[in-house]
Amino acid sequence: MAECRIIQSPRRLAGGLQRADGKALSLSQPLMQMNPPVLQLALPDTLEDTPLERWSIGDQIEAGQPLFTTQEGITQACPRTATVESVGTGKTLSGSPTPCRLLNLTVVDPDPPRQPSLTPLPANPDGRTLRQRAADAGIVGLGGGGFPAHLKWQHRLHTLIVNGAECEPFLTADEQTMRLRAPAIWDAVVALMSALSLQRCVLVLEDNKPEALAALQAAYPSVLDAQDVCITVIQSQYPSGAERQLIWLALGLEIATTTSPVEHGIVVHNPVTLAALADALHGYPLTDRIVTVTGPSIVTPGTFQTPLGTPIDLLLSQAGGLRPGHHNVFHGGPYTGWPISNTAAGVRATTACLYAAPVVSQTPSPCIRCGACAEVCPVHLQPQQLFAALTHDQLDEALHVGLSQCLECGACDVVCPSNLSLTKTFQDGIQDHQLQQAEKQRADRARTRFEARNQRLLKRSEADETRRAVRRERSGSALDRIRAARAEETH
């Protein structure tokens, strides 16, 4: 019987939040399968052809059949066998002003695909095969990042970290997956370690998940015995699951935000992503994901195995709906979630959690620099200084004191006695900075172009000048010849 090494991390996050986690709320129910009668999939903006060129109304699309491929190479499979009901533009989840193109499907067969639509891979695929498969199966970061997995594997890597921290209160998708799908997670670990020739794997868990730990230990494959694999248990604290914080807790390495962990040879994956990858190895593309529907406003919170594109409304009503009163539904958890304005929109690959809470109106008061925010900041920023700089339109100063290092974890908002929307202010600041950068780049490009044009014109006029001079000389000499000839004639 194989035994996995379990290590207690000696490090703990400076700052961070220690709050009631609310996870029991959605874990009291078993995982439920969603069988929605309709699906609504948002199409990427980068798709070259219009949806109508691709599908016509009434077309039947088989489950697992590719729908589209993004610029990054991710192929989205059709989650269920369905007919095309309509295509068009509509509002996104967040209700952003630019509409997105939507594909509305009527489900014919509500069951998940029974046959693999891709050829199952042999054991121990090589790196190239694995990357191709991840792209073909639509494997993106299911923890909430949504970053294509295969792109992370282009770097030279040595360490895999499985991010099972799930530090944000109320979120349970990772935990439920680790409890129920531990063998699949290990399968993916085995495949990744051999395909990418990784030297070690650290699976990180917070200490509030003993059941997940037990399940992972029970499913630990003896294949990994010869390898450097361990489970590291860290103390429960928000936001220990943020990538750089997690790497520090697991390995003791600090990685600056100017570089990405993969550049240092460390790849971090969410357990849900790994479970999906294990399915992909068996030929099943990503069609479903696990969604936690929870929060104080949900009648019966729970976890749901949900086809992508399932309307949010449907998912909420499956969880007993919202309690009476005014509520906000957030995409993501209570701290990092953003409000969903269009609940008719479909579930995305990044929808790990739907969190509903009563609307609370809090009037902000001025910052008194109490420093409570700095005490909880996991990257040791001073949010009070950032806020002061940004509210005085000093973007440079804000960048100087570390604006671009902000994780946007929202811990400062939670403790602020003045009820300031600090994270929102920082997000806006970062966005302004990015716009400025883009603007600067555009201006730089324009200037380069302008200077190049001036150079070109100058060169051309110089060339013209020399040509003219040559011609003048030539014509001059021709005239001389004529004059000379005439002079001869007259003589």
Place this chain on the structure above:
Amino acid sequence: MLWRIWAPPQSTRAVMQSVWIALIPGTLTSVWVFGPGVLVHLVLAGLGACLAEVIGRRARGLAATQALQDGSTLLTAWLLALALPPAAPLWLPFVAGLIAIGLGKQLYGGLGQNPVNPAMLAYAILIVSAPVAMTTGWIVPFQGWSTPMPLTGIGVGAVDGLTGATILDLYRTEFRELTAPEIAQHPLFSVGGLGIAPGVEWVALSHLLGGGFLFARRVIRWQAPVGFLVGLLGLAAFFAIDPDNTVPVLTHALAGATLFSAFFIVTDPVSGATSPRGQWWFGLGAGVITYLIRTYGLYPDGVAFAVLFMNFMVPLIDQYTRPRIHGESRSIRGSVRGRS
């Protein structure tokens, strides 16, 4: 739980109210030692401060009704009332309240925007502009209840025994002729109490109690108060190698505004340094300057000037005491990175 849970007061108002509660022991002791004048000052300073707050908010086009909700205005007035001499003429606390809030706070844009401590600004302006009223209003401890409140300030100091110098004043003036042990024989030391700084020492110890409460509620950190006390008492202890010509360390600790300032003045978050390490340097600087003013300066107690000076140092302190950001190399802290 395994580690402490960050459980601060949940609103700005609650923060201010915690400080109010912390000021109660010191205020009651002040009333006991110096008489009901302290309460009269409290009311008058409060009136002046509120008037300035309302006018200031009106001028800035804001609703005046919300002016007093956060409790910070009354807190400033309260701090002032405790800092002023208890028998000062009655116009003084009112004007002090007006200056503190009007010039010290509203002029800069209200709560959170003031670069200097409003109470100390008012104190400093008044001690420069009205030095007689600001220094002669000290009642002999424990005689406050038997002396009538002066209404105008005229005649203050004229009647011997009605008002008197503070202990720090006494040392300052008597050092010309006497040694410290001889000064300690002065009748002012025998009015009661521990004989270190009669009367005032009880007030100081009550403030220590209030400060402990603030620390326990995590409204203040230890860095600024400890820095202040280390700066002031450390220098006092060092120079105590010459005990005849220096004020004893315990007198420095318990006389004047030492403990009051340590817990209620240098801990002001708005005008102080913002990182814990910065607060340590801020407190230390204020303590050192207070010692220098007390020993070599013209004024009997230098906390106000020391704090104002350090307030102006805050941007510099904040620049060099910024905590190292996760993942940032150790060498670039405090540099002017990103400003090129």
